[in-house]
Amino acid sequence: MSPIHVRGEPGDVAERVLLPGDPGRAEWIAKTFLQDPRLYTSHRGLLGFTGRYRGVPVSVQATGMGAPSASIVAEELVGLGARVLLRVGTCGAVDGALAPGDLVIAQGAVPLDGATRQYLEGRPYAPVPDPELFRALWAKAEAKGYPHHVGLVATEDAFYATTPESAQGWARFGVLAFEMEASALFLLGRIRGVRAGAILAVSNRIGDPALAPQEVLGEGVRRMVEVALEALLEV
Ligand SMILES: O=P(O)(O)O[C@H]1O[C@H](CO)[C@@H](O)[C@H]1O
Numbered sequence: 490m491s492p493i494h495v496r497g498e499p500g501d502v503a504e505r506v507l508l509p510g511d512p513g514r515a516e517w518i519a520k521t522f523l524q525d526p527r528l529y530t531s532h533r534g535l536l537g538f539t540g541r542y543r544g545v546p547v548s549v550q551a552t553g554m555g556a557p558s559a560s561i562v563a564e565e566l567v568g569l570g571a572r573v574l575l576r577v578g579t580c581g582a583v584d585g586a587l588a589p590g591d592l593v594i595a596q597g598a599v600p601l602d603g604a605t606r607q608y609l610e611g612r613p614y615a616p617v618p619d620p621e622l623f624r625a626l627w628a629k630a631e632a633k634g635y636p637h638h639v640g641l642v643a644t645e646d647a648f649y650a651t652t653p654e655s656a657q658g659w660a661r662f663g664v665l666a667f668e669m670e671a672s673a674l675f676l677l678g679r680i681r682g683v684r685a686g687a688i689l690a691v692s693n694r695i696g697d698p699a700l701a702p703q704e705v706l707g708e709g710v711r712r713m714v715e716v717a718l719e720a721l722l723e724v
């Protein structure tokens with residue numbers, strides 16, 4: 490029986506799954522990088538495809554925006570047999586060293602979101618990625634020579650509530666960038682016994698909704714997906 494939201498059947502989803510927030514990015518990844526991509530769900534616009542990368546089965550599943558949606562998708566993917574959940578997202582830079590299109594490999598995600606808080610029932614916690622997946626992402630980004638940064642991100646709920654001033658407060662504690670799904674994915678990886686990780690491309694600066702120029706962001710996203718797919722094959 491298919492889950493409520495990700496309308497796939499057992500066997501539709503590969504063990505290794507890339508998780509973009511944006512369904513358009515899911516479709517682009519599937520059609521650009523995977524051999525024989527097949528759509529297994531489009532319910533609620535959360536597109537999911539399965540194909541092969543270098544002969545290995547890989548799925549790409551949109552999570553939608555925010556940890557509530559991403560946590561539903563992740564839970565259902567695990568029920569469908571996923572064992573590696575790798576977010577391929579965009580982020581807003583806080584740290585001045587991050588340039589548009591640069592890659593950010595999350596070493597941990599400060600859980601400012603409500604979904605993670607609900608799972609934790611209020612406990613303080615440090616959501617971190619699977620160490621092997623994290624190491625593979627870092628090594629592949631380094632090997633390809635793509636500009637990348639390794640460190641903390643913050644997972645927020647309210648995109649427009651975060652100001653440059655409030656974000657700078659987090660920068661003092663090592664937060665490089667803000668995004669909206671990683672903390673819940675890292676926590677679910679831990680409690681459901683699957684590997685989770687996140688690699689991001691810088692799309693904007695916090696407080697400035699102007700996106701990076703399309704050619705810059707597009708190249709960053711292409712690099713992110715290349716690194717992510719190569720890292721997926723290592724775990
Ligand atoms: O580009 P995606 O993967 O959606 O990631 C970021 O973009 C959305 C906000 O614009 C949020 O989902 C945030 O985490």
Ligand SMILES: O=c1cc[nH]c(=O)[nH]1
Pocket residue numbers: 579580581582645648667668669692693694695696
């Ligand atoms: O949460 C996010 C994601 C991308 N860009 C932002 O400014 N914030």
